[in-house]
Amino acid sequence: MPLRDIALTVEERATNQFFWVLIEAADSDSPDAIHYRPLHCASAPQSSYSSALVLGVAALRRLVDAQAARSSEGED
Structure with a gap:
């Protein structure tokens, strides 16, 4: 099974409302950039x-x- 290009980021969607988001690289025609799509995200914020x-x-x-x-x- 090939390896998946997955990254973790944290978004502050409102003041002191932090959500983790797993993103996965998507196919792209651009050799200069990696495009990601959301894969999974937190259902509730953290402080x-x-x-x-x-x-x-x-x-x-x-x-x-x-x-x-x-x-x-x-x-x-």
């Missing part, structure tokens, strides 16, 4: 950037673990 970042890392780990589990099931 700090760091809290949103920690929860986003946890969401990314869950995504990677689920993908690894599916890959290993296909090897049996």
